[in-house]
Amino acid sequence: xxxxxxxxxxxxxxxxxxxxxxxxxxxxxxxxxxxxxxxxxxxxxxxxxxxxxxxxxxxxxxxxxxxxxxxxxxxxxxxxxxxxxxxxxxxxxxxxxxxxxxxxxxxxxxxxxxxxxxxxxxxxxxxxxxxxxxxxxxxxxxxxxxxxxxxxxxxxxxxxxxxxxxxxxxxxxxxxxxxxxxxxxxxxxxxxxxxxxxxxxxxxxxxxxxxxxxxxxxxxxxxxxxxxxxxxxxxxxxxxxxxxxxxxxx
Numbered sequence: 001x002x003x004x005x006x007x008x009x010x011x012x013x014x015x016x017x018x019x020x021x022x023x024x025x026x027x028x029x030x031x032x033x034x035x036x037x038x039x040x041x042x043x044x045x046x047x048x049x050x051x052x053x054x055x056x057x058x059x060x061x062x063x064x065x066x067x068x069x070x071x072x073x074x075x076x077x078x079x080x081x082x083x084x085x086x087x088x089x090x091x092x093x094x095x096x097x098x099x100x101x102x103x104x105x106x107x108x109x110x111x112x113x114x115x116x117x118x119x120x121x122x123x124x125x126x127x128x129x130x131x132x133x134x135x136x137x138x139x140x141x142x143x144x145x146x147x148x149x150x151x152x153x154x155x156x157x158x159x160x161x162x163x164x165x166x167x168x169x170x171x172x173x174x175x176x177x178x179x180x181x182x183x184x185x186x187x188x189x190x191x192x193x194x195x196x197x198x199x200x201x202x203x204x205x206x207x208x209x210x211x212x213x214x215x216x217x218x219x220x221x222x223x224x225x226x227x228x229x230x231x232x233x234x235x236x237x238x239x240x241x242x243x244x245x246x247x248x249x250x
Contacts, residue, residue, distance in 0.1 A: 027076045031160045034073050041066035057116075060109045067105040071098065074158045093145045100137045100154040103130055124242070131234045138231045148219060149227055 027034050045063035048055050075098065107130045115123035141147040219227065
């Protein structure tokens with residue numbers, strides 16, 4: 001009884017931190033079970049259409065919740081030691097991609113909600129604000145971080161079935177190489193070196209090294225210009241719709 005009372009009268013910050021730690025531990029321990037929860041929310045979004053008065057709003061809310069859950073749980077799983085070795089982006093770039101993903105997953109439900117609160121004018125104001133914010137984030141990723149051609153969604157969902165394989169690959173990679181403290185150079189350990197006649201004199205390839213190298217990188221000028229035009233396309237669409245609406249009113 002005393003333990004329950006102590007739990008109830010904890011400060012909200014400490015209580016939320018404890019809940020967050022327990023949730024993270026549950027996600028890391030049971031990634032497949034978390035996938036079922038995400039799928040359940042997505043199923044609600046499909047089966048709720050046309051079954052009640054506000055079915056469209058409820059459907060979009062459930063669909064956005066499902067995508068946000070996937071984003072949150074993938075963020076937790078990417079923070080584990082097995083997947084941290086595969087991250088090639090800086091913390092700031094990851095945060096920008098996360099905010100971009102949140103905007104893309106919630107923009108429809110925000111438009112519908114503000115339309116009900118303030119009418120058509122408020123809805124289009126929110127649409128423009130969201131598109132301007134997304135364009136700014138994409139331009140920063142493209143020009144400042146050299147993130148390459150923008151992908152959709154901004155953060156690709158993890159393949160939960162291959163988490164065990166990635167963990168084994170990272171552990172094997174860690175056992176074969178060592179990073180020097182002063183220079184940060186990666187070298188092969190003596191124990192993992194093959195016989196002299198069979199040596200390739202090259203480091204083992206990591207999980208993200210492919211034929212084209214790591215993703216991202218600086219783009220040629222023509223492709224960079226095309227990507228900038230693609231980023232500005234939703235804003236141009238909003239401007240055209242606004243001018244067309246003014247002509248209809250006049």
